Amino acid sequence: MKATVYKSTGSWYVVKDEKGNQFNARILGKFKIDGLTSTNPIAVGDIVNIEMENENEGSVTITEIADRKNYITRQSPANKHHHHIIASNLDQSLLFATLKDPKTSQGFIDRFLISSEAFHIPTIIIFNKSDLYKKKEEEKFEELNEMYSKIGYSVKKISVEKGEGVSEIKDLLKDKVSLLSGHSGVGKSSFLNSIFPEMKLKTQDVSGWSGKGMHTTTFAEMFDVPFGGKIIDTPGIRELGLVDISKQELSHYFPEMRLLINDCQFNNCMHLNEPGCAVKEAVSNGDIAMERYISYCNILEKIEEKKW
Numbered sequence: 001m002k003a004t005v006y007k008s009t010g011s012w013y014v015v016k017d018e019k020g021n022q023f024n025a026r027i028l029g030k031f032k033i034d035g036l037t038s039t040n041p042i043a044v045g046d047i048v049n050i051e052m053e054n055e056n057e058g059s060v061t062i063t064e065i066a067d068r069k070n071y072i073t074r075q076s077p078a079n080k081h082h083h084h085i086i087a088s089n090l091d092q093s094l095l096f097a098t099l100k101d102p103k104t105s106q107g108f109i110d111r112f113l114i115s116s117e118a119f120h121i122p123t124i125i126i127f128n129k130s131d132l133y134k135k136k137e138e139e140k141f142e143e144l145n146e147m148y149s150k151i152g153y154s155v156k157k158i159s160v161e162k163g164e165g166v167s168e169i170k171d172l173l174k175d176k177v178s179l180l181s182g183h184s185g186v187g188k189s190s191f192l193n194s195i196f197p198e199m200k201l202k203t204q205d206v207s208g209w210s211g212k213g214m215h216t217t218t219f220a221e222m223f224d225v226p227f228g229g230k231i232i233d234t235p236g237i238r239e240l241g242l243v244d245i246s247k248q249e250l251s252h253y254f255p256e257m258r259l260l261i262n263d264c265q266f267n268n269c270m271h272l273n274e275p276g277c278a279v280k281e282a283v284s285n286g287d288i289a290m291e292r293y294i295s296y297c298n299i300l301e302k303i304e305e306k307k308w
Contacts, residue, residue: 005046006222013042013062015050023060025050043071043085044220044232045177070119072179083244087179087220087232092122094169096182096191098129099137104183110295112181113153117253118245124154126169128187131159147289151256160190170195175228192233196223247303251279254296256288270300
């Protein structure tokens with residue numbers, strides 16, 4: 001039987017078959033030794049084959065995993081050389097960000113976008129809590145909106161609290177598998193509660209001493225959207241370490257740089273100090289945003305090359 005993984009807690013899974021029947025599932029040991037550098041062999045969104053294990057208990061065994069269309073990862077908290085697959089087989093990701101309480105850094109947004117670009121997952125950037133914006137935040141939003149829209153990203157401004165712009169986001173979810181991500185405290189749970197009022201997901205205040213949201217979701221989980229589609233809620237991600245992206249290929253995941261790479265004088269140009277660099281020229285004449293270039297340099301510096 002074919003099934004989709006809806007929840008993973010690391011040791012057991014919740015899966016649904018094609019008829020919508022739900023089962024608790026475990027895996028056969030072989031997945032764990034397939035040479036994957038991932039800390040979790042099976043992720044939410046995976047399509048798997050299952051065999052009935054105990055009909056009375058409604059438990060099944062996962063015997064096989066289908067090839068993934070795509071997936072998105074973060075650095076494993078336990079081992080920085082391994083990655084943890086957040087979710088797979090996605091049509092799009094919704095990155096929730098806030099300009100206040102807590103403030104999402106542009107570096108975090110850019111790292112998320114790079115991960116999405118690397119795995120060919122279109123991303124919509126959603127700035128929530130617009131009801132808290134004063135003049136400074138409004139100006140910042142306009143600046144970010146212009147910068148990201150110019151390079152092809154869809155940017156939305158909403159207030160889940162006031163219900164403003166929420167129906168437009170719901171329309172984007174219809175009949176798609178969407179990943180919902182962002183720091184803790186940015187309003188993901190409140191957004192989900194607006195779609196599934198019966199779930200009454202826990203929402204938590206932003207922790208006063210750090211200005212960072214407190215974690216409310218521990219494991220990724222998929223939900224069926226009542227009006228068609230699926231949405232995957234992810235734990236609030238504090239840091240998104242990039243994995244398996246080399247210094248040489250980083251610029252390929254900045255859409256505005258990717259267009260110019262072939263115009264550089266050297267084909268291995270890192271866009272730092274090399275002569276005849278089309279990317280640096282575009283930065284100096286304003287075609288590439290200085291903030292994005294600074295992000296690129298900061299991320300480049302943090303990438304550790306593998307030493308084989």
